[in-house]
Amino acid sequence: MLGSYNPARWKTQEEPEARVEKIVFYATDGTGLAESASRSASVGKWVNLARDLANSPPNELTPEVLGARAAELAGPKLEVEALGPARIDELGMGALSAVGRASSNGPRLIVLRYEPAHATRKDLVLGLVGKAITFDAAASR
Numbered sequence: 259m260l261g262s263y264n265p266a267r268w269k270t271q272e273e274p275e276a277r278v279e280k281i282v283f284y285a286t287d288g289t290g291l292a293e294s295a296s297r298s299a300s301v302g303k304w305v306n307l308a309r310d311l312a313n314s315p316p317n318e319l320t321p322e323v324l325g326a327r328a329a330e331l332a333g334p335k336l337e338v339e340a341l342g343p344a345r346i347d348e349l350g351m352g353a354l355s356a357v358g359r360a361s362s363n364g365p366r367l368i369v370l371r372y373e374p375a376h377a378t379r380k381d382l383v384l385g386l387v388g389k390a391i392t393f394d395a396a397a398s399r
Contacts, residue, residue: 259299259305260302260306260313262392263305263309268313276301281295281345284296303369316392319392320363321363322342322366323392324361324366324390324392325366326340328368328370334358335375337369337371337372338368338369338370339369340366340367341368341369342364345367346358363392368390
């Protein structure tokens, strides 16, 4: 799945599609083979989704669209919320709000909350913070 990824959608000249003819999994016993294959397919799917997001041009992937794409990830264990400009103002996020006002595409703050089924440490909260630049980065250079 990873080797056959093709970002041709964004290229001016499309390249021939790479075809996967066979995938071989090897295991010392058959008990974990299906799980290994399923996990590999899942990882490949999500990596290619991330590649599509990274390859998307800024006129397609605005903050609003990125928020909508993130919302598609929600599931039984993952809660997704994309806060828009009004909510960002309500929460007093002045810097984010001010930077966003300079753009014709208002900011979004995407919050992902994952609750593992079998948390081993109930007293531990892990927070990861990232930043996605979608539209105005090239204009501000």
